[in-house]
Amino acid sequence: MHSRAYPFLRLLVPFVTGIVLGNYFDTPIDGLNSILLLGTILMIPLAIRTYPYRFRWLFGAYLSIWLLGLGYFMLVGQDERRMVGHFAQAIPDATFFIGTVYDAPLTGARIKAPVRVEWIGSASDCMQPCTGNVLLFIKPDSLAKTLRYGDQVLVRAGVRKTDPPANPHAFDYQRYLHFQNVHYQAFVKKDSFQVLSSGHGTLLWHMAFAARDNMLRVLRDYFPQPDEYAVASALLLGYKEDLSDEIRVAYAETGSMHALAVSGSHVGMLYAGLLVLVRVFRFRGKKGRLLELGLILLVIWAFTFITGATASVLRASVMFSTYLLGKAIYREASAWNVLAFSAFGLLAYNPYLLYDAGFQLSYAAVAGMVFFYPRFYRVSPILPKWADAAWSVLLVGFAAQLGTLPLSLFYFHQFPVYFWLSGWIVVLGGAIFLWGGAVLLVLDMVWISGAKYLALGLYYMLWGMNQCIFGIQALPGSVIAGVWVNMLEVILLYACIVCLGIWMVYRKGIWVNVLLVLGIWIGLIRLSRSVEQENQAQLVLYSISKGRLVDFIDGKNGFAWMDTLAPKQIQFAAQSHRWASGLLQVPAVLFQKDTVIEHANFAYRPPFSQFFDKRMFWLQPDSKLPGGVFPIDILVVSGKPKTDLKQWVAHYPCRQIVLDTRIAPWHLEPLKKQCLEMGIPYHAIGTAGAFHVKL
Amino acid sequence: MLRAFIQHLHFTKTERFGALGLAFIFCLVYMAPEIYHRYFLKARKTDFSAFQRFVAAHAADLGIEADSLQPAKQPPAVFPFDPNTASAEDFERLGLSEKTAQSILNYREKGGQFRKPEDFQKIYTLSIKDFERLEPYIRISAKQEKWKDQEYAYGPRPAQYAGGGYEKKYAPRGPVDINRSSVEDWVKLPMIGEKRARQIINFRESLGGFLTVEQVREVFNLPDSVYQMILPHLVLETKTVHKLNLNTATIEDLNHHPYISGKQAMLIVRYREQHGAFASVEDLKNIIAFKDKAWLEQIKPYVGIE
Structure with missing residues (x-):
C-alpha cells in the first residue's frame, strides 16, 4: 500500500485538514478566494516543469497547500451567517418573516421545518429582503401537517439563536444544527403561519419526496402494525421518523442500527440484484454495455433521491457510480482510490459532512471492511458454499466493527456484544425485505391480491426479525454500556487498529510491541480518569422542564433526588453526564417534604440538606419564615416565594442562589434583580442550564 | 495459508522479551483502577452531628415537630403493563394514586375495555403527566388489537347490561349484509334483540329490499341512537330488489x-x-x-x- 498508488488519498488529506482548520478557527480570511484563484493559474507552469530530483516534492507541496486553503475556504464560506444581508441584525425588531422550506419537514412532538428566509420585518407589509436559515418548530395541527418541501411561508414568530445544551454532556443540538448550517430557530404558535405558495425548489426533490410519501402510504396500507411498518419504512426507504424508541434502542443495542439507517449495504444489495437482472436480459456489444451502465446508474440514483439522499447513501452511490464508470472505461479502480474520490466529491459538495456522525461511521465501516475482510477471508478455512456465505457475513461484520468501534464508542458509549449474531439476521432480513419490498411496491400497481399475499409473508418475516432482535437484546450481557472515551482515546484506538493492520501486512513483530505501547497509553488515560472519578464530589441540579432532578455524585457512587419523571426525560438530561462521571447505576429517591435521607456524605432533613460540607436550603412556596438566622451555602428557590426574596436571605444568609425550573419565566426577572441588589451570585436553571458544582 | 499465519506468529528472542515486558505493564495498567479502588482509596464520611443540631435549632425556631419524618420513597417504577389486566398493586407501583387505581378497576368492572393505548386517557383521575409517562409501557394483548381499525360508538356498558346473556350479544361479529342477513345475524349487533331484528326484516320484506344502508334508519321504532350504533357494521353487498x-x-x-x-x-x-x-x-x-x-x-x- 503505497500512497502514490492512490492519488485521491493524497489529495484528500490536505483538503480534510483544511476543513478541520476552517472549523476550528472559524474566521474568514480576506481575499482567500482570489489567492486560490491566482494559485490555480500559477499551478499550470509548475505542473509543466520537470523537477530536479532534489525538488521533486515541490509540486506536491504546493498542491497540498492549495488544497488546504481550498478546504478552509469552503468550510468557512459555507456558513450561512456570513451570507450577504443576513437577517441577524434585524432580529430584535422582527416579528414577521417570509421564507421557503428547503428540506422535507420532520415529524415528532413538533414539526421541524428548515426555512431559507427571504424577507423579514416588523409588520407583514413592511419587510426587507434578507438571507439566512431558520429552523421552525411548529405545533402539529392540521395546517402544519400539510407543510411540504418548497412551500413559501409567512411566519409570525420571534427568531432567536439556537440554545447550547441545557445539561452537562447532553446531546449538543446547537452544534448538530451548526453542521446543518442552521443557527437560528423560531417557535411557531398556532395560527401564526400561512403558506403563501408552493412548488419552489428543485423539481427533482419534489418528485423524490412525493415518491417517498407515496411509498410510505403504500407501506402503511400493507403493514398496519406500527412496529413492522416502522422497520419496513426504515429498511426500504431509510425513513426513520416512525421508529418507536423501543425499536430504536433494541436495534442500537444489538449493533444493527446500521440496517435501519439505509447504509451503503442497501445500495450494494440493490447493485447485486440489478446485476442479476441485467444478466437475464443480456445486453450485448458496446451499445448494450452503455445501456446497462445507464440503467444501473439510473436506478441507483433514483433510489438515492427517493430515500432522501442521506450521507451514507450518497457516499455509497458515488462510490458505486465511479466504480462502474471506471469499469466501463476498462480500468479497474482500487477500492481505496474510489473511496477517497467519493469522500473528496462529497466534501467538496458539503464540507460540513465531515462532522456528520453518519458520514464518519459509514466511511469507517467501509474502510474496515475493505482492509480487513480480504485478509480475514484469506486465512480462513475452505467451507461448503452455504457455510461460506454465513462465514463471510460474520467476517464482514467483524471487519466493519473494527472500523467503527472507536467512533461508535465515542458517540454512543456502548458496545453491542452480540453484533455478530444480529448481523446475520439483519443482513438476511434486510436483503429479503429490500427485494421483497421493491417487488411489493411494483405489484401494488399491477396486481393487488398478489401484493397482499406478499405483504403478509413479508410482515411475518419482519415480525420474526423484530422478535429476534428483541430476543438478542434480552440475552444476558448483550450491551456493555456507559463506556466513555475522549477524542484522544479514539485516535489512539484507531492507531491500534492501524497497527494491527500493518502487522497483518508486514508481519514484523515490532508492530505488536507498538500496539502494546498504545494500549498502555490508553490504559494510563483511563487510570487517571478512574482515580479522578473515585475522588470526585459533584452536585448537579439538572434542567428539566417542569420537574426536578438532582444528582449527588460521591466518587463512583451517585444518588439522585427527583420528582416523578418519565424515564426518557431522565435519560436525556442525565445519562451522558452520569456515564462521563463513571456512574452506571444511580439509585433514586422521590422529592417529598417529610422524609429523611441519610447517606455516607449526604443528609436531608427537611428543609435542609448537606452534601459533604455544602449546606443547602430548599425554599418552597409554602415555606415559613423563621425568627432567627441560619447561615447556609446554597439557597435553592423552587417556585415563587410568597414573601420577598430579600427577607428570606436575611434569615438564611448564603453564598449562592439557584432559581430552578419551577419558577415561571415572568417571575424570574424581579428575582434576578433582587439577587443583584443583594450582591449574591444567582443561577437560573431555566435560562442558564443545569447548575453544576464540583466540590 | 496456514504457513503464512505461522509466519505471523514468529517472534525473535529480543522481540519476545520486549513483548513480554510490555504485556506485563499492560496488564498492570488495566488492573490498576481496581487495585486503587480496593487498597488506596480512602472512604470519605462526613460528620453530620453539627448539621443535625443546626436542623434541630431551626425546627425549634419554627415550632415544628422534627420527628414525624419517614424514610424517603423510591420513585415509581415503570414496566410494561396491560391496563385491561393489571392489578391495583401494579397501578400503585407505577406511581398512580389509590384513587386512580380504583377508578381504573371500576371502569373495567363495568365492562370498559382499553383497545388502544389512547383509551387509557379516558380515566378522569389520571393526570396528563402520568399518562404521558406511562403511555410507552402500555401493552394491550393482541386479541383486542384485531379490532383496532373499527371505531366503536359505545363506551363502557352501563351496569344493568353487564353479565347475563348480554355479554354474547355485545361481542361484535363483523359486518352484516343488510339485504341477506337473517334474524340471527341482526341479533348479533349491539342493541338489536329478536324484536328489533324481526322489525328490520319485516321492513325489508315490505320494501322489497334495501337499496342504501341509510334506509335502515327508516325502520319503524328504530331509535336513531341504535341506528348510529349498528351503522359501522352494516354493509350492502347484495342489491336485489323485489319489485x-x-x-x-x-x-x-x-x-x-x-x-x-x-x-x-x-x-x-x-x-x-x-x-x-x-x-x-x-x-x-x-x-x-x-x-x-x-x-x-x-x-x-x-x-x-x-
Whole structure:
C-alpha cells in the first residue's frame, strides 16, 4: 500500500485538514478566494516543469497547500451567517418573516421545518429582503401537517439563536444544527403561519419526496402494525421518523442500527440484484454495455433521491457510480482510490459532512471492511458454499466493527456484544425485505391480491426479525454500556487498529510491541480518569422542564433526588453526564417534604440538606419564615416565594442562589434583580442550564 | 495459508522479551483502577452531628415537630403493563394514586375495555403527566388489537347490561349484509334483540329490499341512537330488489310498501282501472295527484311492469 498508488488519498488529506482548520478557527480570511484563484493559474507552469530530483516534492507541496486553503475556504464560506444581508441584525425588531422550506419537514412532538428566509420585518407589509436559515418548530395541527418541501411561508414568530445544551454532556443540538448550517430557530404558535405558495425548489426533490410519501402510504396500507411498518419504512426507504424508541434502542443495542439507517449495504444489495437482472436480459456489444451502465446508474440514483439522499447513501452511490464508470472505461479502480474520490466529491459538495456522525461511521465501516475482510477471508478455512456465505457475513461484520468501534464508542458509549449474531439476521432480513419490498411496491400497481399475499409473508418475516432482535437484546450481557472515551482515546484506538493492520501486512513483530505501547497509553488515560472519578464530589441540579432532578455524585457512587419523571426525560438530561462521571447505576429517591435521607456524605432533613460540607436550603412556596438566622451555602428557590426574596436571605444568609425550573419565566426577572441588589451570585436553571458544582 | 499465519506468529528472542515486558505493564495498567479502588482509596464520611443540631435549632425556631419524618420513597417504577389486566398493586407501583387505581378497576368492572393505548386517557383521575409517562409501557394483548381499525360508538356498558346473556350479544361479529342477513345475524349487533331484528326484516320484506344502508334508519321504532350504533357494521353487498308489479298489485299490496300510503295505493289502482295497464313506470307521472317528484324517484326502483 503505497500512497502514490492512490492519488485521491493524497489529495484528500490536505483538503480534510483544511476543513478541520476552517472549523476550528472559524474566521474568514480576506481575499482567500482570489489567492486560490491566482494559485490555480500559477499551478499550470509548475505542473509543466520537470523537477530536479532534489525538488521533486515541490509540486506536491504546493498542491497540498492549495488544497488546504481550498478546504478552509469552503468550510468557512459555507456558513450561512456570513451570507450577504443576513437577517441577524434585524432580529430584535422582527416579528414577521417570509421564507421557503428547503428540506422535507420532520415529524415528532413538533414539526421541524428548515426555512431559507427571504424577507423579514416588523409588520407583514413592511419587510426587507434578507438571507439566512431558520429552523421552525411548529405545533402539529392540521395546517402544519400539510407543510411540504418548497412551500413559501409567512411566519409570525420571534427568531432567536439556537440554545447550547441545557445539561452537562447532553446531546449538543446547537452544534448538530451548526453542521446543518442552521443557527437560528423560531417557535411557531398556532395560527401564526400561512403558506403563501408552493412548488419552489428543485423539481427533482419534489418528485423524490412525493415518491417517498407515496411509498410510505403504500407501506402503511400493507403493514398496519406500527412496529413492522416502522422497520419496513426504515429498511426500504431509510425513513426513520416512525421508529418507536423501543425499536430504536433494541436495534442500537444489538449493533444493527446500521440496517435501519439505509447504509451503503442497501445500495450494494440493490447493485447485486440489478446485476442479476441485467444478466437475464443480456445486453450485448458496446451499445448494450452503455445501456446497462445507464440503467444501473439510473436506478441507483433514483433510489438515492427517493430515500432522501442521506450521507451514507450518497457516499455509497458515488462510490458505486465511479466504480462502474471506471469499469466501463476498462480500468479497474482500487477500492481505496474510489473511496477517497467519493469522500473528496462529497466534501467538496458539503464540507460540513465531515462532522456528520453518519458520514464518519459509514466511511469507517467501509474502510474496515475493505482492509480487513480480504485478509480475514484469506486465512480462513475452505467451507461448503452455504457455510461460506454465513462465514463471510460474520467476517464482514467483524471487519466493519473494527472500523467503527472507536467512533461508535465515542458517540454512543456502548458496545453491542452480540453484533455478530444480529448481523446475520439483519443482513438476511434486510436483503429479503429490500427485494421483497421493491417487488411489493411494483405489484401494488399491477396486481393487488398478489401484493397482499406478499405483504403478509413479508410482515411475518419482519415480525420474526423484530422478535429476534428483541430476543438478542434480552440475552444476558448483550450491551456493555456507559463506556466513555475522549477524542484522544479514539485516535489512539484507531492507531491500534492501524497497527494491527500493518502487522497483518508486514508481519514484523515490532508492530505488536507498538500496539502494546498504545494500549498502555490508553490504559494510563483511563487510570487517571478512574482515580479522578473515585475522588470526585459533584452536585448537579439538572434542567428539566417542569420537574426536578438532582444528582449527588460521591466518587463512583451517585444518588439522585427527583420528582416523578418519565424515564426518557431522565435519560436525556442525565445519562451522558452520569456515564462521563463513571456512574452506571444511580439509585433514586422521590422529592417529598417529610422524609429523611441519610447517606455516607449526604443528609436531608427537611428543609435542609448537606452534601459533604455544602449546606443547602430548599425554599418552597409554602415555606415559613423563621425568627432567627441560619447561615447556609446554597439557597435553592423552587417556585415563587410568597414573601420577598430579600427577607428570606436575611434569615438564611448564603453564598449562592439557584432559581430552578419551577419558577415561571415572568417571575424570574424581579428575582434576578433582587439577587443583584443583594450582591449574591444567582443561577437560573431555566435560562442558564443545569447548575453544576464540583466540590 | 496456514504457513503464512505461522509466519505471523514468529517472534525473535529480543522481540519476545520486549513483548513480554510490555504485556506485563499492560496488564498492570488495566488492573490498576481496581487495585486503587480496593487498597488506596480512602472512604470519605462526613460528620453530620453539627448539621443535625443546626436542623434541630431551626425546627425549634419554627415550632415544628422534627420527628414525624419517614424514610424517603423510591420513585415509581415503570414496566410494561396491560391496563385491561393489571392489578391495583401494579397501578400503585407505577406511581398512580389509590384513587386512580380504583377508578381504573371500576371502569373495567363495568365492562370498559382499553383497545388502544389512547383509551387509557379516558380515566378522569389520571393526570396528563402520568399518562404521558406511562403511555410507552402500555401493552394491550393482541386479541383486542384485531379490532383496532373499527371505531366503536359505545363506551363502557352501563351496569344493568353487564353479565347475563348480554355479554354474547355485545361481542361484535363483523359486518352484516343488510339485504341477506337473517334474524340471527341482526341479533348479533349491539342493541338489536329478536324484536328489533324481526322489525328490520319485516321492513325489508315490505320494501322489497334495501337499496342504501341509510334506509335502515327508516325502520319503524328504530331509535336513531341504535341506528348510529349498528351503522359501522352494516354493509350492502347484495342489491336485489323485489319489485311490485304496478299492473297486478292490489291496493293492500301497494299499501303494504312503506313508501306508498293508502291514498297513493288507491290512486294507482283507480288510474289503472280507468286508463288500462301501465305501459311503463314513467306513466305514474300522469297521475295528476302525484306532484311530488322526489317521491316518484324514491318509489321508482321498487315498482315494475312485469
